[in-house]
Amino acid sequence: xxxxxxxxxxxxxxxxxxxxxxxxxxxxxxxxxxxxxxxxxxxxxxxxxxxxxxxxxxxxxxxxxxxxxxxxxxxxxxxxxxxxxxxxxxxxxxxxxxxxxxxxxxxxxxxxxxxxxxxxxxxxxxxxxxxxxxxxxxxxxxxxxxxxxxx
Ligand SMILES: CC(C)(COP(=O)(O)OP(=O)(O)OC[C@H]1O[C@@H](n2cnc3c(N)ncnc32)[C@H](O)[C@@H]1OP(=O)(O)O)[C@@H](O)C(=O)NCCC(=O)NCCS
Numbered sequence: 001x002x003x004x005x006x007x008x009x010x011x012x013x014x015x016x017x018x019x020x021x022x023x024x025x026x027x028x029x030x031x032x033x034x035x036x037x038x039x040x041x042x043x044x045x046x047x048x049x050x051x052x053x054x055x056x057x058x059x060x061x062x063x064x065x066x067x068x069x070x071x072x073x074x075x076x077x078x079x080x081x082x083x084x085x086x087x088x089x090x091x092x093x094x095x096x097x098x099x100x101x102x103x104x105x106x107x108x109x110x111x112x113x114x115x116x117x118x119x120x121x122x123x124x125x126x127x128x129x130x131x132x133x134x135x136x137x138x139x140x141x142x143x144x145x146x147x148x149x150x151x
Contacts, residue, residue, distance in 0.1 A: 014066055067086040075106050105151070
């Protein structure tokens with residue numbers, strides 16, 4: 001389990017390790033999704049935008065370091081990415097519980113339709129699919145689905 005991991009707000013020094021978690025997580029979970037951004041563009045976005053300017057949370061393990069991330073922006077939950085080795089160990093549950101606690105009025109997020117494990121995960125946590133797109137409106141041009149959770 002991940003009881004030993006700490007969930008806390010990201011600080012600037014976390015950006016490099018957080019970006020590597022994102023990249024590993026995305027590659028493992030979404031091998032068929034074509035990313036329009038290079039690895040270095042992702043690293044820069046996490047370092048220059050997400051960590052300093054958004055409400056970015058990280059999970060940190062005493063031995064492994066940063067093992068997951070999540071961004072909250074009003075009622076929007078995004079960038080929930082766990083290190084592949086730390087999936088299936090209760091960490092996603094802890095991030096979603098934190099998000100619900102911080103945003104008790106409700107949450108919304110987008111998931112790629114192809115991401116069946118994540119969709120089952122959100123549905124287990126009470127999220128409902130409310131809109132399906134053909135991907136024309138996202139950078140990846142990948143069909144996605146909008147989920148909302150209302151308390
Ligand atoms: C989606 C995610 C945040 C869920 O957190 P979690 O702690 O792994 O949650 P769960 O243990 O409930 O697992 C969720 C699903 O992931 C899959 N999964 C769990 N552990 C896994 C592992 N070690 N390897 C591959 N898939 C795994 C399972 O399919 C599981 O759903 P299922 O039991 O209905 O099949 C996490 O799995 C993750 O980071 N995935 C990769 C990134 C991603 O897809 N993020 C969501 C973007 S919208």
